Amino acid sequence: MKIGELAKLTDCSVQTIRYYEKEQLLKSPERSEGNFRLYNKSSLKQLMFIKQCRTLDLTLSEIRQLLELQSSPSIQCNSVNNMIDSHIQQVEQRIKELNSLKEQLNYLSNTCSNNGTIEQCGILQKLTSDVAKNV
Amino acid sequence: MKIGELAKLTDCSVQTIRYYEKEQLLKSPERSEGNFRLYNKSSLKQLMFIKQCRTLDLTLSEIRQLLELQSSPSIQCNSVNNMIDSHIQQVEQRIKELNSLKEQLNYLSNTCSNNGTIEQCGILQKLTSDVAKNV
DNA sequence: ATAAAGTCTATAGTAACTATAGAGTCAACA
DNA sequence: TGTTGACTCTATAGTTACTATAGACTTTAT
Numbered sequence: 355m356k357i358g359e360l361a362k363l364t365d366c367s368v369q370t371i372r373y374y375e376k377e378q379l380l381k382s383p384e385r386s387e388g389n390f391r392l393y394n395k396s397s398l399k400q401l402m403f404i405k406q407c408r409t410l411d412l413t414l415s416e417i418r419q420l421l422e423l424q425s426s427p428s429i430q431c432n433s434v435n436n437m438i439d440s441h442i443q444q445v446e447q448r449i450k451e452l453n454s455l456k457e458q459l460n461y462l463s464n465t466c467s468n469n470g471t472i473e474q475c476g477i478l479q480k481l482t483s484d485v486a487k488n489v
Numbered sequence: 490m491k492i493g494e495l496a497k498l499t500d501c502s503v504q505t506i507r508y509y510e511k512e513q514l515l516k517s518p519e520r521s522e523g524n525f526r527l528y529n530k531s532s533l534k535q536l537m538f539i540k541q542c543r544t545l546d547l548t549l550s551e552i553r554q555l556l557e558l559q560s561s562p563s564i565q566c567n568s569v570n571n572m573i574d575s576h577i578q579q580v581e582q583r584i585k586e587l588n589s590l591k592e593q594l595n596y597l598s599n600t601c602s603n604n605g606t607i608e609q610c611g612i613l614q615k616l617t618s619d620v621a622k623n624v
Numbered sequence: 625a626t627a628a629a630g631t632c633t634a635t636a637g638t639a640a641c642t643a644t645a646g647a648g649t650c651a652a653c654a
Numbered sequence: 655t656g657t658t659g660a661c662t663c664t665a666t667a668g669t670t671a672c673t674a675t676a677g678a679c680t681t682t683a684t
Contacts, residue, residue, distance in 0.1 A: 403616060403617060410594060420616075424607065424613060427606065427607045428606050428607065429607055430604075430605075431607045434601065434610050435598065435601045438594055438601070438612055442591060442595060442598060445594065449588065452583055452587070455545060455546060455580055458545060459545060459577045460577060472559065472562045472563065472564055472565075472566045472569070473562035475570075477566070478555065481538060481555075
């Protein structure tokens with residue numbers, strides 16, 4: 355199949371597929387006489403694996419590592435587990451940050467009556483006074 | 490004060506300060522005879538305001554808007570409130586996504602006994618079978 | 625035969641910085 | 655006075671994971 359069909363099947367853009375090839379996540383496929391990329395079912399599986407990993411927010415570099423590990427089936431798998439575990443920690447950390455962010459933003463939002471002028475706006479006042487506090 | 494001192498006081502890097510100037514978040518300060526930037530207390534306040542907004546994950550473009558609004562004290566402040574509220578929604582959305590991500594990652598992590606080979610690794614098997622399922 | 629749709633490569637843009645090179649400035653010390 | 659070292663200057667490139675564009679070529683359909 356040509357790149358457009360692969361793109362449709364995987365819900366990836368054509369450019370993204372070419373980008374993954376350039377980044378060595380997908381190996382360069384054969385070409386047609388007219389120099390078009392020709393993919394097979396194995397490319398499709400590989401690309402879907404990559405997409406699956408991306409939905410878990412794994413970086414391209416991590417995915418590259420996973421792909422390399424997959425091709426050495428008899429070595430220890432600790433590194434796979436470590437990668438996932440450290441990812442979980444990062445996600446948890448980010449959730450904490452965002453929760454605290456949300457609280458602050460809600461607090462800010464409540465200080466604005468929403469029908470006054472900029473001068474009276476509690477949000478800007480709060481942002482400014484926080485600055486003063488820190489100085 | 491020179492840029493290095495401002496950087497220390499605000500815990501910003503020197504490059505970041507110059508970057509904010511280029512992006513019109515800080516106005517270009519006066520220069521010394523030797524062409525060094527010279528800042529005053531007002532620059533310091535402005536930069537701390539920016540930092541405060543950045544800790545709330547406001548984008549530079551949003552901060553630029555806030556700064557512009559601040560210089561028109563008598564107009565309505567709805568836009569400030571709307572910006573913050575839409576930000577809150579984005580944050581909430583992202584928290585939801587990350588929580589679902591965390592669940593999936595935990596599930597994956599539990600499928601790995603951590604003392605086998607790549608071939609036996611539950612994580613990779615799971616990632617691969619999810620792919621198959623989607624095909 | 626021609627038009628439309630798809631594909632090709634190469635390049636630039638995105639956000640918010642960070643890092644580097646190469647040159648100039650300034651204060652202190654010998 | 656000369657020189658060292660710390661600081662600053664501009665301009666440019668790199669980061670991540672794409673997205674968008676230009677200009678040329680190939681294929682398909684009418």
